[in-house]
Amino acid sequence: MVGGVARGRTSRRRWWGSNRSRRADTEGCSMTRTLILAAHGGGDESDANAVLRKTAKQVAEQIGFDVGLAAFRLGEPLWRDALRTTAGDLAVVVPVMTSEGYFHGLLAEEVQAAGLAVPARFSLTAPLGTHADIATLAGDRLRALIGAYDLDPQRTVAVVCGHGTPRHPESRRATVMLALRLARQKRCVSCIPAYLDEDLHIEDAPRRLRGYDLVVLPFLIGGAYHATSDIPQRLGLSAKEADSAESPSGLAAARLDDRWIVCDEAIGRLPGIERIIAALAVEGLSEGAGFEDSPPPPRGVLADGDNHRVRLGTRRSRLAMWQAAHVAERLRERGVDAEIVALETSGDRDLTRAIAALDGDAPFTDDLDEALRRGEVDLAVHSLKDVPLALSSEFDLPAILPRGAPGESVVSRDGRRLADLPAGAVVGTSSPRRAAQLLSLRGDLVPVVMRGPVDDRVRQVRQGQFDAAILATAGLVRLGLEHEIAESLSLDEFLPAPGQGALVVQVRRADERVTRLIRALDDAPTRAAVTAELAFLAAFEKLEGVAAAAWATMAAGLRMRARLIALDGRILWDGVVRGDEPEEVAASAIRDASRALAHASLATGVHA
Known part of the structure; x- marks a missing residue:
């Protein structure tokens, strides 16, 4: 059995199956072509499944395929059954999914197995949600909803709500990329990602974005339950509004707390999605032309061979x-x-x-x-946070991964919270920043230098060498030591080190x-946040007797809280700045902090 590998303009397409030579086309012989739209499906998606079956037949007829059918992971027919009963020479499989995530990987395995089992040739295209025209479709819909509800674009934030899953990073990445593409269209003041199963959870978006009208775009393909019930309920919406031919409206909308919250239907149900499916199918077919057959790629080999x-x-x-x-x-x-x-x-x-x-x-x-x-x-x-700010010019940092928990936690010998530790308690830390903020909150505690890896520091507390320790929450979580946490400190009260919780590849x-x-592997929102934080740190890193802390997030633009603390615990400056670009946010914070230091006669020679 042989197969081939083709690479498209922007996304991976893979070919597997029997060697029906491409000469069949060039010599004028007919080839039977099947279009398969592969979706997740499910018991609560019966209407969506029926719509997809109809779409498959219509698109196949429009672009000249002989057969058009839909297949499901949960539904009839199953992926495996549809693939292995494919008749004819060539089948193009379009994943009706948002990303190259967990379920896309399962589908790819099924397609590859079918290509080795039946006398047909298979092409697996990029997922529907990764096509560039999805952002155009979503942007047009966003503009229509802003107009239908007479919203002020300068007081409106679009929220792209993806499913998200800890099982695969591509689910989150696809949602982030769509939000970034929409933000570049400048149809409203900002566009942020949110998720059903990851932070920022969609139900937290209204609280984070107080004062703004919200237009929520569910980045789901079928998503009948999530789009029509789950997301509106999480947003506190109960009144339903039907679409009308005269005015496109959201599926659910209401005025809550003196602002509009509009929740649209799933992006995969919008008019125009069939055109994108057709484009993927045509590309999947045409990208195979001109590529000689070669063995399918084994695990560990990229699609370009x-x-x-x-x-x-x-x-x-x-x-x-x-x-x-x-x-x-x-x-x-x-x-x-x-x-x-x-x-x-x-x-x-x-x-x-x-x-x-x-x-x-x-x-x-x-x-x-x-x-x-x-x-x-x-x-x-x-x-x-371990990487020096002045990185050698021979190195680069091409990827900063999605950030873990950025905050700090207290691990104590008897499970006491910070406020409950007795006066004179010895608290271990390796950080002057942590020690300074500890003294600012509890001047009666005694910070003492603690060294060693995270798990060893927990052991030192348990053995009585310290009454407590302040450790990065992300490290505890990654090592499965959440049960050791006596208290997770408020991020506003106890600011982390710039870059804390983020991993970087050098x-x-x-x-x-x-x-x-x-x-x-790079995560754009994390990079933007930590870029602002580290720029703030760079301005004050060499200042003796002062520690810098900062925490930035992407929500209706970039928001950063930053702080300068004297090592004796005095707060020298504490402020919140907002802006669109990391450099702009950092510059504002540096300017304000420098003025405060100069006023206190503590910052001779420090310049913003």
Whole structure:
């Protein structure tokens, strides 16, 4: 059995199956072509399933396919049955899905298996939700809804609500990309992503976006239950409004707290979606022309046929190994085999001194930098807050992954919260920023230097060496130590280190091959947030006796809360700034903080 691999203009398309030579077309022989629209389906999607069956037949007829049918993971016929009973020479499979996520992966396995089992040739196109015209369709709908409800575009935020799932990052990424494309159309003041199963949860969007009218666009293809019931209920909507021919309206809308909340129907149910399905089907058919057949790609080989294996450098701690494994899995999902290479850094070897007293500017990345220089590893995974601000010009950071929990947690010997610790309690921390904020909240506590990996610090508290410790929430969660958390500190009350909770991948700037592979892991909202935070830190990093903290989020633009704290616990400046670009937000915060420092005669020589 042989197959071929074709790469489209923007998305991957794969070919598997019997070697019905392309000469059948060029010599004028007829080929039977089948169009299969593959969706998830389900018991609550019976109407959507029926619509998709009708769409498959209509689109197939319009673009010259002989057969058009729909198949479902949950519904009749099942993917497997439809694929393995395909008659004819060629079948183009269009995933009626939002992303190359978990279920798309299952479908790809079914298509590949069918290509080896039946005498037909199969083409799997990119998912419907990744097509560039989806943003155009959604943008036109957004404009219509703003007009129908007479909303002020400068006081309206669009919310793209995807499903989201911890099982696969592409679900989240596709939602983020659609939100970014809509934001670039500038049809309203901002456009943000939200999710059913991940943070930012859709029910939290109204609270985060007080004062703005909201237009919610469910980024779902079928989504009958979620779009018509689940999302409106989470938003607090009960009144239903039907669409009319004269004025396109949302499926559910109401005025709540003196602003409109409009929830549209699923994007996959909008007029015009059939045109995009047809375009994918035609592209899936035409992209196969001109490609000679070759064996189907084994696991670990990218769709363009180049065999990629990368060596991923990391520290040896449990947390660092978790981070490396997380990145390696994201790469393997994209067909890249990643070998983890564990190294020890100077910060790992010296556990006696405070981190601020360690030699060099990068005690937790220095040996990994050297391994990159020598070519012993192809990339390195770091906690972003460990990477020096002045990165060597020979390196680049092509990917910052979606951020974990950015905040801080208290781990205490007897489960007490911070406010319940007795006066004089010894609290372990390796960070001057944490110690300063601790003293600001509880000047009667005693911060003491604590070193070692996260799991060892928890052990030190349990063994009575400290009454409590302040640790990054993300590290505890990633190691499965959530049960050790006595209290998660409020982000406004106890600001984190700039970049905290984010993972970054470092490569050699000259290595274009690895850079190209890694760039697909980058998360644009996280990059924007941490760029603002780190720019703020850079302005004050060298200022003696002062610690900087910052936390930025994407919601109706970029919002950052930042703080300068004297090491004795005095708050020197605390403020919230907003803007559209990270550099703009950081510059505003730096200007305001510098003025406050100058007024207090504490910032000689510091410039915004």
